[in-house]
Amino acid sequence: MIDQVIERWHQHLRGALPGGLDELLADDVVFYSPVVYTPQEGKAITKLYLEAAGQTLPGDTAAGDTPADDRPSSGGGFRYTKQVMAGDTAVLEFETTVEGKYVNGVDIIRCDDAGRIVEFRVMIRPLQAVNVVHEQMRAMLASMKPAD
Amino acid sequence: MIDQVIERWHQHLRGALPGGLDELLADDVVFYSPVVYTPQEGKAITKLYLEAAGQTLPGDTAAGDTPADDRPSSGGGFRYTKQVMAGDTAVLEFETTVEGKYVNGVDIIRCDDAGRIVEFRVMIRPLQAVNVVHEQMRAMLASMKPAD
Numbered sequence: 068m069i070d071q072v073i074e075r076w077h078q079h080l081r082g083a084l085p086g087g088l089d090e091l092l093a094d095d096v097v098f099y100s101p102v103v104y105t106p107q108e109g110k111a112i113t114k115l116y117l118e119a120a121g122q123t124l125p126g127d128t129a130a131g132d133t134p135a136d137d138r139p140s141s142g143g144g145f146r147y148t149k150q151v152m153a154g155d156t157a158v159l160e161f162e163t164t165v166e167g168k169y170v171n172g173v174d175i176i177r178c179d180d181a182g183r184i185v186e187f188r189v190m191i192r193p194l195q196a197v198n199v200v201h202e203q204m205r206a207m208l209a210s211m212k213p214a215d
Numbered sequence: 216m217i218d219q220v221i222e223r224w225h226q227h228l229r230g231a232l233p234g235g236l237d238e239l240l241a242d243d244v245v246f247y248s249p250v251v252y253t254p255q256e257g258k259a260i261t262k263l264y265l266e267a268a269g270q271t272l273p274g275d276t277a278a279g280d281t282p283a284d285d286r287p288s289s290g291g292g293f294r295y296t297k298q299v300m301a302g303d304t305a306v307l308e309f310e311t312t313v314e315g316k317y318v319n320g321v322d323i324i325r326c327d328d329a330g331r332i333v334e335f336r337v338m339i340r341p342l343q344a345v346n347v348v349h350e351q352m353r354a355m356l357a358s359m360k361p362a363d
Contacts, residue, residue: 104317104341149323151301158299158306160323160336169252173321173338175297175308188308190321190338193252197345 072178073150073157080121088114093183101172101189102201113187119207120189123200124163124170155179165203170196220326221298221305228269236262241331249320249339250349261335267355268337271348272311272318303327313351318344 075091078084084091089110097106098113107116125145149160159174172191179185191197223239226232232239237258245254246261255264273293297308307322320339327333339345 101340102342151299151304151306153299156299190340192249192338194250
């Protein structure tokens with residue numbers, strides 16, 4: 068089940084999933100931020116965080132860049148570097164660059180029996196990355212409104 | 216293979232693995248700190264970091280505490296909360312408390328065909344946890360010497 072969920076997650080990131088996050092997330096999904104202690108409960112707030120992250124983490128590469136460019140792997144846009152799945156849980160490791168800072172992180176995604184995401188947990192390293200993502204997310208969230 | 220490696224990792228944490236980290240780690244293992252960008256290359260420096268983490272992350276519970284105590288799960292000592300393994304990689308999620316601060320993290324462990332750990336990557340959340348672990352690790356590493 069989790070592999071189908073992750074396939075749909077990748078589809079969503081490509082903008083190719085009809086229904087998008089509304090389709091993927093359970094109503095009672097909980098989002099755990101890399102920065103903030105308090106779990107964010109429910110679909111509306113989780114969508115808000117994932118949309119903000121989706122605008123922050125693509126990083127210093129413009130969205131229209133071709134994936135075939137020959138930029139060195141130490142810079143550039145968001146890419147998944149590991150995918151570990153078992154049972155109801157997937158861990159996707161990623162790298163990106165935000166404001167010139169290297170960001171390495173994981174998405175920990177857990178689904179229910181219906182294939183909806185019930186837990187979305189993000190951690191990043193190193194310390195400089197946590198600080199730059201903190202700043203970016205704060206600015207992004209301040210400019211967004213939660214969906215109804 | 217990775218499940219045997221993780222079984223031996225847990226044995227090591229209980230102090231029950233003959234040979235300890237020398238047995239578990241490949242000579243060319245690389246450690247990725249939750250705080251510092253630069254990968255730490257080789258067995259000696261990786262041992263140093265894992266030993267420092269082993270003294271920092273058990274957190275506010277004394278090592279002799281029984282695991283059967285009835286402390287609420289929001290406090291207390293180091294415990295693994297998820298284990299996801301596939302191929303050559305395991306992701307172990309943990310929780311602990313350091314200096315009164317909640318720490319949630321992952322150990323990402325990758326092994327070679329001989330069952331030696333070649334990559335050990337740690338990420339933690341939230342921001343407060345990264346800061347408190349940063350301080351603790353700095354103090355701990357300053358008081359330790361690398362093994363030859």
